[in-house]
Amino acid sequence: MAHQKEATNRVEWKIRVADGSSKDLVPESGPAGRAWLGIQGLIAGLVLKVGRCFKKAWDLAVDDPRKVIHCLKVGTALTVVSLFYYTRPLYEGLGRNAMWGVMTAVVVFENTVGATLSKSLNRACGTLLAGSLAVGVHWIASQSGEKLEPFVNGASVFLLASAATFSRFIPTVRTRFDYGALVFILTFSLISISGYRVEKLLKMAHQRLSTIAIGGFMCILISILVCPIWAGKELHLLITRNMDKLAYSLDGCVAEYFNNSGIPVEKSQGYKCVLNSKAAEETMANFARWEPAHGHFKFKHPWRQYLKVGASMRRCAYCIEALNGCINSENQVPESIKQHLSGNCLRLGSVSSSVIRELAITMRTMKKSPRTQNLLKEMKNSVQELHNELGSLPNLLLPPPSIEATLPLEEVIPIATVASLLIEVAARIEGIVSATEELASLAKFKPAVERIAPH
Amino acid sequence: MAHQKEATNRVEWKIRVADGSSKDLVPESGPAGRAWLGIQGLIAGLVLKVGRCFKKAWDLAVDDPRKVIHCLKVGTALTVVSLFYYTRPLYEGLGRNAMWGVMTAVVVFENTVGATLSKSLNRACGTLLAGSLAVGVHWIASQSGEKLEPFVNGASVFLLASAATFSRFIPTVRTRFDYGALVFILTFSLISISGYRVEKLLKMAHQRLSTIAIGGFMCILISILVCPIWAGKELHLLITRNMDKLAYSLDGCVAEYFNNSGIPVEKSQGYKCVLNSKAAEETMANFARWEPAHGHFKFKHPWRQYLKVGASMRRCAYCIEALNGCINSENQVPESIKQHLSGNCLRLGSVSSSVIRELAITMRTMKKSPRTQNLLKEMKNSVQELHNELGSLPNLLLPPPSIEATLPLEEVIPIATVASLLIEVAARIEGIVSATEELASLAKFKPAVERIAPH
Numbered sequence: 032m033a034h035q036k037e038a039t040n041r042v043e044w045k046i047r048v049a050d051g052s053s054k055d056l057v058p059e060s061g062p063a064g065r066a067w068l069g070i071q072g073l074i075a076g077l078v079l080k081v082g083r084c085f086k087k088a089w090d091l092a093v094d095d096p097r098k099v100i101h102c103l104k105v106g107t108a109l110t111v112v113s114l115f116y117y118t119r120p121l122y123e124g125l126g127r128n129a130m131w132g133v134m135t136a137v138v139v140f141e142n143t144v145g146a147t148l149s150k151s152l153n154r155a156c157g158t159l160l161a162g163s164l165a166v167g168v169h170w171i172a173s174q175s176g177e178k179l180e181p182f183v184n185g186a187s188v189f190l191l192a193s194a195a196t197f198s199r200f201i202p203t204v205r206t207r208f209d210y211g212a213l214v215f216i217l218t219f220s221l222i223s224i225s226g227y228r229v230e231k232l233l234k235m236a237h238q239r240l241s242t243i244a245i246g247g248f249m250c251i252l253i254s255i256l257v258c259p260i261w262a263g264k265e266l267h268l269l270i271t272r273n274m275d276k277l278a279y280s281l282d283g284c285v286a287e288y289f290n291n292s293g294i295p296v297e298k299s300q301g302y303k304c305v306l307n308s309k310a311a312e313e314t315m316a317n318f319a320r321w322e323p324a325h326g327h328f329k330f331k332h333p334w335r336q337y338l339k340v341g342a343s344m345r346r347c348a349y350c351i352e353a354l355n356g357c358i359n360s361e362n363q364v365p366e367s368i369k370q371h372l373s374g375n376c377l378r379l380g381s382v383s384s385s386v387i388r389e390l391a392i393t394m395r396t397m398k399k400s401p402r403t404q405n406l407l408k409e410m411k412n413s414v415q416e417l418h419n420e421l422g423s424l425p426n427l428l429l430p431p432p433s434i435e436a437t438l439p440l441e442e443v444i445p446i447a448t449v450a451s452l453l454i455e456v457a458a459r460i461e462g463i464v465s466a467t468e469e470l471a472s473l474a475k476f477k478p479a480v481e482r483i484a485p486h
Numbered sequence: 487m488a489h490q491k492e493a494t495n496r497v498e499w500k501i502r503v504a505d506g507s508s509k510d511l512v513p514e515s516g517p518a519g520r521a522w523l524g525i526q527g528l529i530a531g532l533v534l535k536v537g538r539c540f541k542k543a544w545d546l547a548v549d550d551p552r553k554v555i556h557c558l559k560v561g562t563a564l565t566v567v568s569l570f571y572y573t574r575p576l577y578e579g580l581g582r583n584a585m586w587g588v589m590t591a592v593v594v595f596e597n598t599v600g601a602t603l604s605k606s607l608n609r610a611c612g613t614l615l616a617g618s619l620a621v622g623v624h625w626i627a628s629q630s631g632e633k634l635e636p637f638v639n640g641a642s643v644f645l646l647a648s649a650a651t652f653s654r655f656i657p658t659v660r661t662r663f664d665y666g667a668l669v670f671i672l673t674f675s676l677i678s679i680s681g682y683r684v685e686k687l688l689k690m691a692h693q694r695l696s697t698i699a700i701g702g703f704m705c706i707l708i709s710i711l712v713c714p715i716w717a718g719k720e721l722h723l724l725i726t727r728n729m730d731k732l733a734y735s736l737d738g739c740v741a742e743y744f745n746n747s748g749i750p751v752e753k754s755q756g757y758k759c760v761l762n763s764k765a766a767e768e769t770m771a772n773f774a775r776w777e778p779a780h781g782h783f784k785f786k787h788p789w790r791q792y793l794k795v796g797a798s799m800r801r802c803a804y805c806i807e808a809l810n811g812c813i814n815s816e817n818q819v820p821e822s823i824k825q826h827l828s829g830n831c832l833r834l835g836s837v838s839s840s841v842i843r844e845l846a847i848t849m850r851t852m853k854k855s856p857r858t859q860n861l862l863k864e865m866k867n868s869v870q871e872l873h874n875e876l877g878s879l880p881n882l883l884l885p886p887p888s889i890e891a892t893l894p895l896e897e898v899i900p901i902a903t904v905a906s907l908l909i910e911v912a913a914r915i916e917g918i919v920s921a922t923e924e925l926a927s928l929a930k931f932k933p934a935v936e937r938i939a940p941h
Contacts, residue, residue, distance in 0.1 A: 087656060349761075447899045
């Protein structure tokens with residue numbers, strides 16, 4: 032019956048659009064069929080997209096399992112706080128303010144201990160400060176008569192919100208107390224519009240603060256006790272890893288140029304990580320200042336000095352970037368000149384990267400290495416040797432009987448540039464050494480008793 | 487009378503501590519006096535600190551008055567939302583949920599329109615999604631009996647909070663939907679622990695969503711209508727300004743080296759701004775995507791291409807940094823050689839910076855400049871001329887009758903390096919040109935009809 036009707040419809044439709052030439056209708060190409068195909072395509076696309084997303088998430092999880100642990104920690108913290116309030120029904124005990132505990136847990140729990148501490152303390156201080164100010168303003172408003180009350184309230188919200196918002200632009204506030212200022216505005220406005228009497232406000236403030244304290248405390252506890260991720264340790268590791276990357280890419284760069292490379296090219300791009308890690312370093316250093324002593328790091332560990340070490344490494348990386356550019360440029364140098372200088376350049380490159388590696392070992396073991404100064408001396412000698420070699424180049428290039436004085440200077444320039452940049456890199460490595468040594472003395476690294484072999 | 491008593495006290499005290507050797511008591515050095523002095527010092531220090539803080543804030547305000555306007559905007563938005571609810575007493579109409587409107591206004595109002603829009607939409611979507619999910623889960627929990635209910639609730643909070651936290655690590659989510667994920671967790675947990683019946687939940691959800699909508703809408707309105715700060719426009723200006731800085735510091739660098747500088751040295755450090763503006767560019771490009779059409783920018787303006795232009799500028803800045811390092815290094819070149827190359831190097835430097843300035847004009851006027859290609863050609867010619875000049879250097883350095891073939895190559899190398907780096911800078915400027923031209927074609931810049939003179 033349905034089939035018959037469909038056939039009729041189709042015929043009718045065919046008759047309506049017929050323009051003389053008759054066409055066979057392929058069942059699949061009917062509007063329903065096409066829609067079905069479209070839906071199938073859409074579903075397939077969606078499935079593919081979701082699958083790709085899951086793949087990405089899985090890779091992320093495998094790459095850094097601590098991220099998964101962090102998620103489970105957040106889940107646990109929230110569940111604990113939730114159940115804590117769920118078992119004692121709302122509207123009793125801590126009352127409706129229980130939600131502030133959950134809210135605190137959600138907003139405050141961050142990936143690193145430092146970030147969690149910073150946010151918790153900011154939230155606590157912001158709430159306290161705003162709360163006491165708001166109670167005071169509220170009292171003044173309630174004394175000023177029914178007509179003036181909304182104006183006093185409105186003016187106080189306007190003034191304090193504007194001032195607090197402005198304070199968020201001040202650099203020190205922005206880096207350390209931004210969240211506190213936000214919470215200050217929030218709390219002050221909420222209390223101002225609440226319209227409670229002062230006595231009730233005080234009771235509410237007490238309840239709200241205690242729930243916030245419980246939520247924040249739970250987060251801090253879980254964040255410190257279960258697989259803690261310390262911002263300070265992460266910063267230390269980042270700087271150490273970046274040193275290794277810098278050394279590796281310097282080696283790779285020089286090896287690539289002098290054609291005795293066994294290192295794949297993509298490995299020598301590690302300096303790009305150094306170029307791009309400024310923001311990460313600053314964030315971590317900022318959070319690390321809030322952290323208590325952990326592992327080898329004391330409470331007042333000189334985290335700011337890590338930024339200086341990072342900056343000196345970046346200066347070196349800029350130069351390696353330029354070096355890389357020169358290496359990839361079109362001007363090729365005759366093999367003979369290259370061969371002549373390759374020994375010295377390779378030596379300077381390798382001793383330079385050894386210096387960086389030694390610094391990485393100093394950082395990793397947190398012990399002053401006695402080898403650094405020797406390697407530094409060796410590096411300076413290599414620089415001098417390369418200088419001498421460059422000076423003696425013309426003698427070697429022109430056979431003694433030659434009278435014509437035209438030296439193929441143009442052909443020497445590319446390699447001379449590479450050599451100059453290597454020398455400049457060495458000069459900047461001295462900057463890394465002095466920044467790292469300052470760090471070692473500020474953080475009171477002990478001298479290494481036994482020599483740890485570099486790997 | 488009081489004076490007499492004070493004198494007595496002082497004598498009594500003197501007798502008590504006397505140890506044989508008599509001392510004159512200087513009135514100011516008594517404990518009270520010292521404490522008073524200490525307090526005075528403390529107050530003076532505090533006043534000085536507060537004064538310095540105000541000075542800093544004042545400088546900040548003078549430097550960018552739009553920041554002050556932003557603060558007044560936030561204050562206005564909050565006051566309006568507050569008074570809106572204050573005039574119709576709480577517990578009526580929208581009920582206690584009024585606070586969500588204030589909360590939204592505080593949290594959502596950001597400096598740029600794009601950021602405000604991004605946060606508002608994230609908040610709306612996060613709340614809606616979490617709300618509908620939570621109502622569903624809540625219903626299931628309520629159907630599963632009184633004993634199982636807390637477990638179903640707890641498990642759902644744990645699972646969804648963990649999953650949402652994990653999603654915040656996925657790069658695309660982190661850059662665009664981070665706040666949405668946070669709001670999702672928050673809303674879901676709050677509803678889960680609320681313990682309401684589903685019907686009451688729906689009513690509450692309706693109220694809460696409408697207050698959030700009013701708060702968010704007010705923020706968006708004020709942010710767009712009153713002196714709007716568009717992230718897109720800011721990004722455009724940042725890139726344009728950075729181009730000018732790059733050109734200026736390239737000129738400054740070359741001029742400083744060839745000793746005919748009139749430009750103060752600190753002015754030539756502008757490339758450092760380019761080196762450090764990656765994070766700012768990325769943030770702004772991310773917010774710009776949320777903005778509607780404004781000024782000369784359409785809705786789908788190619789903001790991502792700005793990042794590519796920025797990256798190409800950074801590559802150029804790395805090279806200028808290395809150039810700056812070589813200029814400041816100790817190896818000085820004999821004046822004669824310097825004089826010989828200075829003309830060509832200065833010409834290349836000036837034509838290179840002209841290319842960058844022309845690109846800045848293209849960006850500023852949003853019109854394709856016909857001069858760019860000519861300048862580019864000129865730059866390539868200058869590069870070739872410098873190459874030739876370097877090649878002819880030995881002929882000039884050695885007088886024709888000389889037989890001895892030792893060229894002072896070591897002395898040539900520093901200037902050869904500078905020249906090579908200038909050539910490399912020119913090569914990287916070509917990268918900026920092609921990135922900017924791609925931007926011009928993607929954003930459909932019109933060809934310039936009249937020539938605008940560079941200033």
